[in-house]
Amino acid sequence: MIEIVDSARCTGCNICVRACPTNVFDAVQDAAPRIARQDDCQTCFMCELYCPEDxxxxxPQIEPMPAGEGGKLGNTLFGHYRRAVGWGRARQSTANQDASYELLVRAH
Structure with a gap:
């Protein structure tokens, strides 16, 4: 579930607003988008994946974090999904490590 938009990192590009399939964010003029409908988040990671600033x-859980828990997160968690799949500047794609195609080969 979407938990945090870091206003210090955010450039206000609103890519996350456009990428979200369930309209979770509201764009805010000259500021970071606001998480307006957190309960509508499907935990699809599309917003995090497309955010160029991490x-x-x-x-990963589908329930909101307890109030105040978000402030305890370290900076390494921002953009963790993008890093895991290799999206972003100076990152190596991990697609070649995915062996799930072997399941299809074995099924035939």
Whole structure:
């Protein structure tokens, strides 16, 4: 579930607003987008994936974090999904490490 938009990292490009399939964010003029409908988040990670500044944190659980817990997150968690899949500047794609295609070969 989307938990944090880091206003210090965010450039206000609103790519996350456009990438979100469930309209979770509201664009805010001259500021970081606001998480307006957190309960609508499907934990698809699209906003975090497309954020060029790694300014978002999407938690893998589908329930919101307890109030105040988000402030305890370290900076390494921002953009963790983008790093895991190799998206972004100076990152190596991990697509060649995905062996799930072997399941299809074995099924035939």
């Amino acid at each position: 300014a978002l944190f999407v938690a």
